[in-house]
Amino acid sequence: MARWEPNARERLVVAALDLFAEQGYDATTVRQIADRAGLTRTTFFRHFPDKREVLFAGQDTHARLLSEAIGTAPGAAGPLEAVGAGLDALAASFPAGRRDFGARLLAVVAHHPELRERAAFKHAGLAGAMAEALRTRGVPEPSASLAAELGARAFDTAYARWTAPDNAEPLGLLAGEALTELRDAAAALA
């Protein structure tokens, strides 16, 4: 019978990121992550299939937040307005105290091709979830996928700016700004 481990998931994520940053991703084992978190390997594998997935644990939650907010945006909202509502909902799920974690996460991902590949897949997954929610609103292709891609890019940009050392702006505001920049760039290109 499994013991209830309070915050096991969060503790494993923090332990993994600490170890990846300290000694490198390749050198870090699941056992070390579990030890650092004060948990067992069995508990680790109850939460994650492998050490790579630890850093992308929030993907399903993020996709759901985006989809729900896009789905419940006012009927009169255009595709990019609905995407903006999705980004607001997603941004609100990141506590301000997560900024330092985010900065270290981006640094670790940037240094490992295997993690960059997984990040590209997460980007595509979140864009796909937004596109699906937009199609459900009646937005045709390729507009739905394009608006979703702008949303995913806006969030990536905003997250990088949010975690920058000198930033004082909230994530939601930065996401809105980045989406506006991308909309203007799309207008200029077209």
Next chain:
Amino acid sequence: MARWEPNARERLVVAALDLFAEQGYDATTVRQIADRAGLTRTTFFRHFPDKREVLFAGQDTHARLLSEAIGTAPGAAGPLEAVGAGLDALAASFPAGRRDFGARLLAVVAHHPELRERAAFKHAGLAGAMAEALRTRGVPEPSASLAAELGARAFDTAYARWTAPDNAEPLGLLAGEALTELRDAAAALA
């Protein structure tokens, strides 16, 4: 001393795709791929690090074709025109006889999350190469990355249409059409 194996790379790619389609990706080993191609495991590993990479062997060549054509597009060409020149060059590198191979490749990739992930990374890699070539032309961000993303999406769309059973249009024409559709969608969104 390694023997010269004519067309070893191409033979390995075809053998791998045949086996993935016949018996599944997970069940296929490097040894089986090499056997089917009439080559050795050593020869396989001279060309590819693992069985997954076999299906994405063209990525570096594709990135180079895109970059060079974008770099040598007329100075007066706008970002999307330069991207269009890149897509023309890339499309021209696919012989018409590769359509059936392409259809089977898309089917195998669609059925395996591991391959879909790698395909998303290839998409991001090609978009990144185009964005870099556009920045070199003086296109600022986020316009460069956005135009590059439209190009990568246009090519994905065109490749899927090109390999469809009832298609009779050449890949380059389809890529140009897809890019126009995306440009129009961008204009409508913005």
